[in-house]
Amino acid sequence: MSQTSFQDISQAKQDAIPLPLGERLVRNGCVSPAQLEQALEAQSKEGHKETLIGKTLIELGYITHPALLNCLFHQLTRERVAYHLDRQAQTIIRFENVEKSLDGRKVLDNLNLEIPANKITAIIGISGGGKSVTLKHMVGLMKPDKGEVWVGDQPLGRLSTRKLNHVRRRFSMLFQEGALFDSLNVTDNVAFPLRETTRLHEEEILRRVELCLQEVNLVGMGNKYPDELSGGMRKRAALARALVTQPEIILLDEPTAGLDPIIENSIHYLICDTFMRTRYTTVFISHAVPAIFDWCHHVVVLHRGRVLASGPSLEIRNSSDPTIKQFISGDLDGPIQVI
Amino acid sequence: MCLFLISVLANSVRPPYRPKNLLNQIHFIGIRSLFVIILTAIFAGMVLALQGYYTLTRFGAEGLLGPAVALSIIRELGPVLSGLMVTGRAGSALAAELGIMRIREQIDALEVMGIAPLQFLIAPRIIAGLIALPILTVIFDVIGILGGYLIAVQLLEMSSGVYFSGIESAVVMRDIVTGLIKSVGFGLIITWVCTYKGYYAKRGAEGVSQATTSAVVLSSVFILICDYFITSILL
Numbered sequence: 042m043s044q045t046s047f048q049d050i051s052q053a054k055q056d057a058i059p060l061p062l063g064e065r066l067v068r069n070g071c072v073s074p075a076q077l078e079q080a081l082e083a084q085s086k087e088g089h090k091e092t093l094i095g096k097t098l099i100e101l102g103y104i105t106h107p108a109l110l111n112c113l114f115h116q117l118t119r120e121r122v123a124y125h126l127d128r129q130a131q132t133i134i135r136f137e138n139v140e141k142s143l144d145g146r147k148v149l150d151n152l153n154l155e156i157p158a159n160k161i162t163a164i165i166g167i168s169g170g171g172k173s174v175t176l177k178h179m180v181g182l183m184k185p186d187k188g189e190v191w192v193g194d195q196p197l198g199r200l201s202t203r204k205l206n207h208v209r210r211r212f213s214m215l216f217q218e219g220a221l222f223d224s225l226n227v228t229d230n231v232a233f234p235l236r237e238t239t240r241l242h243e244e245e246i247l248r249r250v251e252l253c254l255q256e257v258n259l260v261g262m263g264n265k266y267p268d269e270l271s272g273g274m275r276k277r278a279a280l281a282r283a284l285v286t287q288p289e290i291i292l293l294d295e296p297t298a299g300l301d302p303i304i305e306n307s308i309h310y311l312i313c314d315t316f317m318r319t320r321y322t323t324v325f326i327s328h329a330v331p332a333i334f335d336w337c338h339h340v341v342v343l344h345r346g347r348v349l350a351s352g353p354s355l356e357i358r359n360s361s362d363p364t365i366k367q368f369i370s371g372d373l374d375g376p377i378q379v380i
Numbered sequence: 381m382c383l384f385l386i387s388v389l390a391n392s393v394r395p396p397y398r399p400k401n402l403l404n405q406i407h408f409i410g411i412r413s414l415f416v417i418i419l420t421a422i423f424a425g426m427v428l429a430l431q432g433y434y435t436l437t438r439f440g441a442e443g444l445l446g447p448a449v450a451l452s453i454i455r456e457l458g459p460v461l462s463g464l465m466v467t468g469r470a471g472s473a474l475a476a477e478l479g480i481m482r483i484r485e486q487i488d489a490l491e492v493m494g495i496a497p498l499q500f501l502i503a504p505r506i507i508a509g510l511i512a513l514p515i516l517t518v519i520f521d522v523i524g525i526l527g528g529y530l531i532a533v534q535l536l537e538m539s540s541g542v543y544f545s546g547i548e549s550a551v552v553m554r555d556i557v558t559g560l561i562k563s564v565g566f567g568l569i570i571t572w573v574c575t576y577k578g579y580y581a582k583r584g585a586e587g588v589s590q591a592t593t594s595a596v597v598l599s600s601v602f603i604l605i606c607d608y609f610i611t612s613i614l615l
Binding site for chain 1: 480481484485486488489491492493494495496500
């Protein structure tokens with residue numbers, strides 16, 4: 042390995058240390074320390090300590106929205122390079138020889154898979170390849186016919202319902218259609234997991250809900266019902282519900298499916314921004330190829346219920362495997378026969 | 381289906397208890413079925429009185445109209461018609477609501493949050509059915525007897541004293557208890573079958589529609605079959 046590479050690793054590793062957004066912005070030269078100080082002061086005066094510092098800086102005119110986005114992605118890119126070079130990450134979810142058949146068809150076929158902790162992992166692959174089934178196994182919504190799924194040191198298949206529910210509280214999941222409860226408005230939907238699984242006071246719950254709605258840009262939409270929202274808004278409300286419990290692991294099942302490119306980008310930004318602030322292990326299924334290669338650390342390619350490739354996104358993007366190449370390019374000619 | 385019921389019953393005794401959820405379901409199954417129960421009861425009582433009078437006059441026993449109407453309603457028609465009406469109004473809605481929650485992954489969402497769907501969704505509905513059906517049946521009985529009174533006294537010009545004193549002397553506590561036991565059984569059947577069908581609904585809108593249809597048909601058939609067996613045991 043050349044000397045430059047070592048410097049890269051060292052610099053990227055240094056950049057990969059989780060820092061609050063304000064400090065990251067100062068470090069990257071986007072705002073001055075004095076401006077950050079003023080923004081924090083403005084926040085504390087208004088009593089909104091947890092309001093996004095980025096928003097306050099924009100409101101004070103110290104940074105523009107595009108500059109803020111650039112800064113976030115720049116930081117993430119450095120992290121991704123660091124991960125590509127040294128691959129240092131603990132495994133948080135592990136599949137061991139998992140097999141699953143549905144309606145007589147083998148959906149997962151001896152699947153062995155490792156999900157790195159505190160990284161963004163994308164699961165990609167052609168439709169019917171077992172992606173959603175894999176995600177459901179991670180949280181125990183489906184049980185393998187054979188093999189075992191581990192979350193940390195807990196084997197999901199051998200846990201009692203009570204212990205499984207305990208493990209599940211480490212997770213949040215964004216379902217493909219959002220899975221918001223139709224009879225509850227947005228505020229009640231987001232507050233639901235806190236009301237049902239914690240003993241927080243109603244005031245604290247509503248404060249957290251308000252913050253989450255701010256984060257997903259749904260301020261003022263709390264009284265709307267799911268059927269009054271657009272597809273993108275529903276996804277964002279569901280994301281707020283997933284974030285409100287401050288989970289350790291967040292699973293996203295096609296968070297951008299059926300959305301226009303602008304909303305798709307905004308959801309991607311939201312996922313990145315949330316990750317940069319919280320460091321939740323993020324696992325998501327997406328067909329937004331090759332866009333996802335720009336912002337996730339780790340990519341798993343599933344094909345016919347098996348892992349075709351798994352590794353840092355930069356490595357998968359440059360893979361010479363004809364199936365992966367065909368999937369990324371979307372060519373009709375290749376090993377994947379669609380028609 | 382039996383395993384489903386056992387799991388629900390086991391879940392219903394475990395904390396956390398959600399009384400608000402239970403009250404909502406009692407409101408949905410009970411109070412919102414009240415109008416249809418009153419309407420059915422009054423006309424059932426009226427038609428019973430008409431038919432009964434026509435039959436009893438053949439034997440010169442029209443004085444027994446009150447007891448005939450009351451015993452038919454309290455022992456048989458009250459619980460059965462209440463059960464069938466609640467199946468049509470609330471049972472179908474229970475199956476459809478749970479079916480939609482299933483296909484829209486809302487039940488999966490509950491599980492991911494660490495909330496047991498059987499405890500959160502199903503147990504309150506079944507307990508609400510057990511509470512609401514006997515109350516609705518009592519209301520049906522009272523309104524049905526009053527419907528019979530309208531026809532017997534207002535239209536057929538029977539003495540109200542004869543109508544009510546006949547009822548008082550003929551109806552015993554055992555009749556009322558029999559009707560109430562039936563209504564508790566029917567409350568269990570409706571909520572059990574309808575929640576089971578909805579909870580395990582499959583394959584999109586068609587699956588929900590199938591689940592709803594089979595929930596209503598099965599509940600209605602089970603009510604009639606169980607009615608026979610409970611009657612033959614308690615008679």
